[in-house]
Amino acid sequence: MIKYTFNQISLKQYILIIYKTQVGIGVLSLPRDLAQTGGTDGWISLLLGWIVSILLSLVIIKIMEKNPEKTLFELLSKYFGKWVGKGLYVLWILYAVFAASVVIFSTIHIIQIWILPEMSNFILMILFIIPIYIVTKHGIRVIGLFAxxxxxxxxxxxxxxxxALKDTHWPFLLPIGKEGLFPILSTVKSTILSFLGFELAFILYPFLKDKKTATKGIIIANSLSLIIFLMVTIISFVRFSPDEIKDYTYPTLNLLKLIKLPFLERLEIIFLSFYLLMLFMTIVPYLYAAVLGASQLCGKQDHRPILRIWMCLWFLSSFFFLPSATQINQMGKSWGMAGTYFAYVIPMLLWLYGQLFHHARKEQRQ
Known part of the structure; x- marks a missing residue:
């Protein structure tokens, strides 16, 4: 695409942006979320969730392949007309900015609990939005390098x-399928939040240098995420008892507290300090998708003015919005519910509508 010639990303960057967006906030609480409904069979639900995510990822790529020269905004306007297309695009922008907001407030909450309990919200917000702004303002190419x-x-x-595999109890996983088929299937929806991020292919596709590799790239990204999710989940399941794991809000961090090294204490603090960059890599792509969409909607080439406005809104909100653990959990559930539609339902409906649209166009030409 000519208009993106100087802002393209490679296949490696495309894979890493999606992969790092997925492996963010969700992996910290994933073992508990799976155990609550599927017990120690929750890892099977992960495999099923991966399959569903792969299928929907391929649907998104198929949609974009039929419209390789169009952005999501142009695609929606083409299919549904100017006003309906704009309305749907506004919903997409709101979804993306909500996802970024959920992660940044969750990040502040986690840092306050585990590292800096006396630190004020607005100070942490300032410290976080500065690097987020610096990366996001430069566009997708710098985001790819950051990934x-x-x-x-x-x-x-x-x-x-x-x-953390020391003193594990592998029999906790046995017998496989002991919870029955229904709990395993019902737990698949708990994996939705963890695999969210592949829907950003709608935004990333026009920037991809070699678009023929988009299918391979998104399969690799989802598969890398699956490997990390399985690793964290299975280690948690064999290290904690089936009942104990449900008592931990973030089992992944509790695993780190069990690791004892002769030259290091409070390993979870060091881990979280580095993990902040992982969390930023969930915030930045969603934030960029939102501000890029808003700038396209307003007919502007530069997304930075809208980015600055949103940074100010985040900063101001940190003075009066102090979410509790319950509110953070509810925000995560709301994001997962919204993601069910924007990443799973809407792409399928859009693909079906596109098939009918292109079929009708073909008949008109004949």
């Missing part, structure tokens, strides 16, 4: 969790 950087400096983090 590569975060990937490189976080490669040690999954390996660290292997130290």
């Amino acid at each position: 590569e950087f975060v990937f490189l400096i976080s490669m040690w983090m999954p390996i660290l969790l292997l130290f």
Whole structure:
């Protein structure tokens, strides 16, 4: 696409943006969420959730392949007309900015609980929005480079969790399928929040340098996320008892407290300090999708003025919006519910509508 020639991303960056967006806030509480409904069979639900996410990811790529020269805004306007298309795009923008907001407020909440309990919300918000703004303002190419950087400096983090395998009880996983089929299937919806991020392919596709690799890239991204989710979940399931794991809000962090190294204490604090970059890599792509969409909606080329406005809104909201753990949990559930529609339902409906649309166009030409 000519208009994106100087702001393109490589296949590697495309994969890492989606992968790092998925492996963000959800992985910290994922084992507990799965255990609450599916017990220790929750890892099976992860496999089913991965399959569903792959299928819907391919649907999104198929939609964009039929309209390779169009952004999501142009695509919706083409299919539904100017005003309906704009209305649907506004909903997409609101979804993206809500996702970014949920993650940043959740991040502040986690840092206050685990590292800086006396630190004020607005101070943490200032410290967070500065690097987020610096990365986001430069556009998708810099976001892609940032994703590569975060990937490189976080490669040690999954390996660290292997130290938690000491004193594990593998029989906790047996017998496989003991909870029955219905709990396993019902737990699949708990994996939706964890796999959210692949819907950003709607935004990333026009920037991808070699669009023929989009299908391969999104399958790899989802699969990398699955590997991390399975690793964290299974280690948690064999380290904690089926009842104990439900008592932890963030079992992944509790795993780190069990790791004892002779030269290091409070490993979870060091882990979280690096993990902030992972959380930023969930916030930044959603935030960029929102401000880019808003700038396109307003007919502006530069997304930075809208980005500055949103940074100010986040900062101001940190003075009077102090979400509790219950509110954070509810916000996460609301994001998961919205993600069910924007990442799973709407792409399928859009694909079906597109099939009918292109079929009708073909008949008119004949």
